[in-house]
Amino acid sequence: MDPIDKLTAGFKVFRDGRFKEQRATYEALVDQGQSPKVALVACSDSRVDPGIVLQADPGDLFIIRNVANLVPPCERGGRFHGTSTAVEFAVDHLEVGHIIVLGHAHCGGIRSLFDSPGESGRDDSFVPSWMGLVRSAYLRVEGTMPEAPLEDKARICEQSAVMVSLENLMTFPSVRERVADGRLRLHGWHIDIRSCALQVYDPASQHFEAVG
Numbered sequence: 001m002d003p004i005d006k007l008t009a010g011f012k013v014f015r016d017g018r019f020k021e022q023r024a025t026y027e028a029l030v031d032q033g034q035s036p037k038v039a040l041v042a043c044s045d046s047r048v049d050p051g052i053v054l055q056a057d058p059g060d061l062f063i064i065r066n067v068a069n070l071v072p073p074c075e076r077g078g079r080f081h082g083t084s085t086a087v088e089f090a091v092d093h094l095e096v097g098h099i100i101v102l103g104h105a106h107c108g109g110i111r112s113l114f115d116s117p118g119e120s121g122r123d124d125s126f127v128p129s130w131m132g133l134v135r136s137a138y139l140r141v142e143g144t145m146p147e148a149p150l151e152d153k154a155r156i157c158e159q160s161a162v163m164v165s166l167e168n169l170m171t172f173p174s175v176r177e178r179v180a181d182g183r184l185r186l187h188g189w190h191i192d193i194r195s196c197a198l199q200v201y202d203p204a205s206q207h208f209e210a211v212g
Contacts, residue, residue, distance in 0.1 A: 044067055
């Protein structure tokens with residue numbers, strides 16, 4: 001089936017199925033506005049859809065997606081700050097109580113950090129600059145486990161990048177203020193869609209721990 005035809009057919013299935021069953025919910029979300037309790041920073045990767053893998057209901061999640069689920073530090077320079085704008089909206093306007101940074105295995109963005117110079121494509125590509133946000137995670141991995149297989153290094157780097165994004169979230173004044181007074185909690189998660197395994201960062205052990 002043509003990919004666009006598949007999507008329009010899928011919409012019709014949704015309209016005649018789930019939408020019809022939950023019409024009151026969708027109408028209430030429109031009439032009363034959204035009030036999600038959780039903002040989730042996820043990767044744009046087509047294989048890891050947060051709403052599907054977490055079985056969220058309409059209105060549960062305010063989802064921010066970009067390459068490699070990164071959060072940049074708060075800065076006022078430049079002109080366009082899509083992820084920072086979404087973080088600000090989630091915290092200041094929606095007043096979410098939780099922000100999850102959801103990393104995932106086999107992330108192409110993270111893997112690009114391990115490419116040789118020139119492998120990533122054109123010199124004017126946006127990807128290397130964007131991934132520079134977590135170069136510290138890459139350097140930490142290369143410095144501490146240089147002889148490890150690439151797959152192992154990439155996995156640790158994926159999790160380390162989640163931690164960098166959590167640190168960057170704390171550079172936003174409103175995030176820092178709400179974390180300090182208990183109105184907001186930050187969470188680092190990592191999912192492997194091949195094995196359907198979820199790991200959650202435990203501040204006490206300072207490791208990612210498997211969920212049941």
